[in-house]
Amino acid sequence: MGITKLENQNLSNDAIGSGEINTGSVDSSKIGAEVKNEDISPSANISATKLALPGPPSQFVRGDGSFGAIDTTGINENAFNIGVLGFKMAVNDGLTIFNLKDGVVDEFHDESGIDTAENTNAAYDSTSDFYSNQGTNVDLPSPQIGRTSITSTGSGTYSVEPTITAVDVLIIGGGGGAGAGGYNNTAGGGGGAGGLIFYEDYPVTGGGSIPVSVGAGGRGGGGASSSIAGYLGGSPGPYETAFDNATAINEAKTFNFYNPAEPTPHQFFYSPGEKGTDSVFGAAPALVLTAEGGGRGGGYGHTSYVASFEDATIQGGSAGGVASYTSEDNSETGAAEHTSTQVSNHPVPGLSNDPLPGTPINARGAFGSAGGIATGTATNTTHATSGGGGGAGTSGGDGIATPETGGAGGEGLNYNIADGSTPVGYAGGGGGGGADTAPPNESVPFGGGIGQLTTNNESTPWLQPIAALGPESGGNPVDAYGSTESYPGGDGTANRGAGGGGGMTQGASPTGVGIGGNGGSGVIIITESRYNVSNTSMTLISDTFTASSTPTTARIVVFAELPDGLSDFTISATRDNSTFNAITLTDEGFEAGSSGIKIFTGSTPLTGSASPQVQLRWKIVGSSLSGANKIHGVSLQWE
Structure with a gap:
C-alpha cells in the first residue's frame, strides 16, 4: 500500500488552524533554525529584547551591519572653531565684544568687557589691542592713574x-x-x-x-x-x-x-x-x-x-x-x-x-x-x-x-x-x-x-x-x-x-x-x-556675562603670544562668580604662518554652587614671568 503524502498544493491556505494542532505536539525540534526575511511580516513588532546583538550598548550598527562607536571629538572641535571664527569676525569688523548664542568673543578693541578694577599688572596697548605684563608707552590702567590739579x-x-x-x-x-x-x-x-x-x-x-x-x-x-x-x-x-x-x-x-x-x-x-x-x-x-x-x-x-x-x-x-x-x-x-x-x-x-x-x-x-x-x-x-x-x-x-x-x-x-x-x-x-x-x-x-x-x-x-x-x-x-x-x-x-x-x-x-x-x-x-x-606677574579677568540657563561646561579659546610658555599661566572659568574651575589649554598652533599669535583651547566642567549659577567669567593669571607675554583676545562658550 502506497504512502499518502500531503503536498503544498493539496493544502489550501488556513486549512490547518490552531484547533487541528494539539497543545505541545509541535516542539522546537520540529521548527527549522532559519527564519527567512519573507517569513516575517512587515507589520511584525519585534522587541529589542528578542535580538541578540554582539556589540556593547555604547556602539551603533553601521550601514554594512558592523558595529562601531560614535566619534564625539568633532563636537568640541566644532565649538572651538566657532570661537575662532567669532574672533576673526570681531577683528575684521573692529568689534570689541562679539556675542555668540551661548558665549562671547572679546578681541580687546578697547577695554570694555574687561574688569579693569580687578586686573593687576596687565597693561593695555590701545595701538595693537592686547594686554601684557610688559610694554613701552602703553595705556595706564584706570586704578593706577595719578591725578594732579x-x-x-x-x-x-x-x-x-x-x-x-x-x-x-x-x-x-x-x-x-x-x-x-x-x-x-x-x-x-x-x-x-x-x-x-x-x-x-x-x-x-x-x-x-x-x-x-x-x-x-x-x-x-x-x-x-x-x-x-x-x-x-x-x-x-x-x-x-x-x-x-x-x-x-x-x-x-x-x-x-x-x-x-x-x-x-x-x-x-x-x-x-x-x-x-x-x-x-x-x-x-x-x-x-x-x-x-x-x-x-x-x-x-x-x-x-x-x-x-x-x-x-x-x-x-x-x-x-x-x-x-x-x-x-x-x-x-x-x-x-x-x-x-x-x-x-x-x-x-x-x-x-x-x-x-x-x-x-x-x-x-x-x-x-x-x-x-x-x-x-x-x-x-x-x-x-x-x-x-x-x-x-x-x-x-x-x-x-x-x-x-x-x-x-x-x-x-x-x-x-x-x-x-x-x-x-x-x-x-x-x-x-x-x-x-x-x-x-x-x-x-x-x-x-x-x-x-x-x-x-x-x-x-x-x-x-x-x-x-x-x-x-x-x-x-x-x-x-x-x-x-x-x-x-x-x-x-x-x-x-x-x-x-x-x-x-x-x-x-x-x-x-x-x-x-x-x-x-x-x-x-x-x-x-x-x-x-x-611685571613678573599679571592677572586679567573679564566682566561678568549672564547665561540664559545654568551651564555645566565652559570652553575657552585664547589668542596669545606667550614666550614664557603655558606652564607660567593658569586659566579658569566660573559660572557663579565665585568658584573658578581650572582649564588645561592645548596649543593648537599659530593663527597664521609660523610666528605671531597662537591659538590655545581648553574646556572644563563648571561646578560653582553659589546662586545664581549663570554668572560667567574667565580669568588668566601669569606668574614668574620674564618675557613680554601678550593676550590678544579670549572666546568663552558655555553649555
Whole structure:
C-alpha cells in the first residue's frame, strides 16, 4: 500500500488552524533554525529584547551591519572653531565684544568687557589691542592713574613719575574781569572765559619736571579809589583805553561819601575790566600749551571804554562783552563783536577740535568764543544792556532791547579729568549787565559770573550793593560806590577760568559805579595716561556675562603670544562668580604662518554652587614671568 503524502498544493491556505494542532505536539525540534526575511511580516513588532546583538550598548550598527562607536571629538572641535571664527569676525569688523548664542568673543578693541578694577599688572596697548605684563608707552590702567590739579596762580613745576611717558592735560587761562556800570543807566560787559586746551597723551620724560604757570582772573572794572575794590586801570592814570591809539577820557564823577583813607572829592572810575592772564604748560624746545587769559568786559559807554572795533584787551581766550552806550556818545549806534584769539595766538601743532556741540564731555582741542555786543542807547531815563562774555563752548549773548536784558555768558565745556568720573563745567563767560530783566544764567554751571540788573522790576537785586560804614553814618551802611542803585556783577568761579559778570547802575549823573565781577582764576589738571611697565606677574579677568540657563561646561579659546610658555599661566572659568574651575589649554598652533599669535583651547566642567549659577567669567593669571607675554583676545562658550 502506497504512502499518502500531503503536498503544498493539496493544502489550501488556513486549512490547518490552531484547533487541528494539539497543545505541545509541535516542539522546537520540529521548527527549522532559519527564519527567512519573507517569513516575517512587515507589520511584525519585534522587541529589542528578542535580538541578540554582539556589540556593547555604547556602539551603533553601521550601514554594512558592523558595529562601531560614535566619534564625539568633532563636537568640541566644532565649538572651538566657532570661537575662532567669532574672533576673526570681531577683528575684521573692529568689534570689541562679539556675542555668540551661548558665549562671547572679546578681541580687546578697547577695554570694555574687561574688569579693569580687578586686573593687576596687565597693561593695555590701545595701538595693537592686547594686554601684557610688559610694554613701552602703553595705556595706564584706570586704578593706577595719578591725578594732579594745580590751582595756585603763578609759576611752578609738575614732577613726572619715573615710569610715566604721557599725560592728559586740561589747561585753562584766567577769566576776564567784567566792565563797570556807569551813570546814565549804563551797564558793563561780561568778562570772557579763559582759553581752554585739552590735550591727550602729551609726551613726558619719566622722572623729569615740567614748568607750569596758572593764570589769574582779571579784576572787575570800577572802584572809587585805590583802597576800594575794582580795577582802576594802569599807569599813568586810573584808566586804560579799550583799544590802541585812542586817547583816554577821564570820565570820573564825584560823589561825597566818607572814606578817611582818601581825600575829597572822591572819584568813581567807570572802567573796563582787567584781562585774565595766561596759563602755560611746558617750555621750549618741548611742546608749549598756552591757554590765553579771557578778554575783559567793556566799561562805561564812551568810545574809549566800549571798544567799537576789534581790540586786543577785550579779545582773549574767549572775548569779553561790549558795554552799553550812553547818549553822550550817540554817534555810536552799534559795536563790533570781539572774537577769540586762543587759536590764532597760540596754535597747537597736530591738535584738532572735536565738533561742538556734539561732544558732551572731554572735548579735545583748543577752544574760545566771541563776546556779545551791546543793545540800545542809555539816557537819563532809558536803560541799555551789555553783551555777555564768550565761553569755551558758545559765544556770549548780545544785549536784548525788549525786555532790557544783558547778554548771557557763553557756555563752557564739561570735563571729568579731575577725578575720572564727575563732570565739571569750566570756562563759562560772564553775563552782561542788564536792566529790567536778569541775564540768562546758562554759563553759571560753567562758573560764569552773574550779570547784574537794576531793581525796576525786582524787589531786591541779585547781588546787594556793596556798602561801607562811616563814623558819620551812625553805624548805618553807606554805599561805598555812591548809591544804593549801583549793583556789582558776580565773580567768576575760581579755578574754572570763568568770566566775571557785568555791573549795572541806575539813574542819571551823578551816581555811583556798579563794579564788574572779578574773573575766576585758571587751572591746570594733569592725569597720567601712558607708561612703561615690566611685571613678573599679571592677572586679567573679564566682566561678568549672564547665561540664559545654568551651564555645566565652559570652553575657552585664547589668542596669545606667550614666550614664557603655558606652564607660567593658569586659566579658569566660573559660572557663579565665585568658584573658578581650572582649564588645561592645548596649543593648537599659530593663527597664521609660523610666528605671531597662537591659538590655545581648553574646556572644563563648571561646578560653582553659589546662586545664581549663570554668572560667567574667565580669568588668566601669569606668574614668574620674564618675557613680554601678550593676550590678544579670549572666546568663552558655555553649555
